[in-house]
Amino acid sequence: MNKSDLRKLIRNKRRRLPLAERRRAARQLLCQLxxxxxxxxxxxxxxxxxxxxxxxxxFVIDDLQQRGKQVLLPVLHPLKSGQLSFVRLHKNTVMRRNRYGISEPDFRHGQRVNPRFISVICLPLVAFDEQGNRLGMGGGYYDRSLAFSHQSGQKPDLIGCAYEFQQVPQLPAEAWDIPLHAIATNGRFRQF
Ligand SMILES: Nc1ncnc2c1ncn2[C@@H]1O[C@H](COP(=O)(O)OP(=O)(O)O)[C@@H](O)[C@H]1O
Ligand SMILES: [Mg+2]
Known part of the structure; x- marks a missing residue:
């Protein structure tokens, strides 16, 4: 199956999940992390x-905030096309909808942090494999924004978050795809 068909198949399955299962999985994700x-x-x-x-x-965001940690969210960079910025999330952060209809902190008012100084980035994905390869929605945003992490050894730790059913036997890894360090699902925590 090609990448585009695989995206369609898994995204459909993901969207059809009943609310009760969603909530249970969201709690399990926190336990696995x-x-x-x-x-x-x-x-x-x-x-x-x-x-x-x-x-x-x-639930992970709530847990981090209760433990006094700094929480950040990705924001589409208004000038650098295809790039994400990371902005701090506070109780009173001004939010707006981006061009995909996703809620994000307002870039102009937010406090930006260079991803090199972020300890862990939890990123969404459409599919993953046993090697830690990641298939995204097709925009390549995380690949572009975290391309530096190929070279720099340490930070940030990249943890893909997904439902267990999003695992596939093998994904084609492109040269630009950023490899994940771990995957957290509703059922397991895999470290690579
Ligand atoms: N570091 C990068 N520099 C420039 N373009 C990139 C980079 N990473 C990804 N892209 C572009 O983004 C597009 C989507 O990447 P892809 O890996 O297929 O999407 P996703 O990671 O969202 O599944 C590709 O066509 C690729 O050319
Ligand atoms: Mg990619």
Missing amino acids: HQSSRFLAARRVALYLANDGEIDPQ
Whole structure:
């Protein structure tokens, strides 16, 4: 199956999931992330707001904020096309909808943090494989914005978040695809 057909198939399945299952999986995601000492120790964590049926990290965001951690969200860069910026999320952060209809902090008022200084980035995905390859929605936003992490050894830790059913046997890894360090699902925490 090609990448575009695979995206359609999994995105459909993801969107059809009943609400009760969504909520259960969202709680399980937090439990699985708690298995990672790197996640527990992280001071600054970037996440996302669930869109298109993605596994919901809201309980993870609440948990981090309760533990006094810095939480960031991705924002489409208004000038650098195809790039994401990471902006701090506070109780009173001004939010707006971007061109995909996804809620994001207002770029102009937000406090931006260079991804090099973020400990853990939890990123959504459409499919993953046993090697930690990631298939996104097709925009290449995370690949472009985190391209530096191919070279720099340490930060940030990249954790893909997904439902267990989003695993596929093998994905074609393109030269520009950023490899994930771990995958957290409703059922497991895989470290690569
Ligand atoms: N580092 C990069 N620099 C320039 N273009 C990139 C980079 N990473 C990805 N792209 C472009 O983004 C497009 C989508 O990438 P792809 O990996 O298929 O999407 P996704 O990661 O969302 O599944 C590709 O056509 C690719 O050319
Ligand atoms: Mg990619």
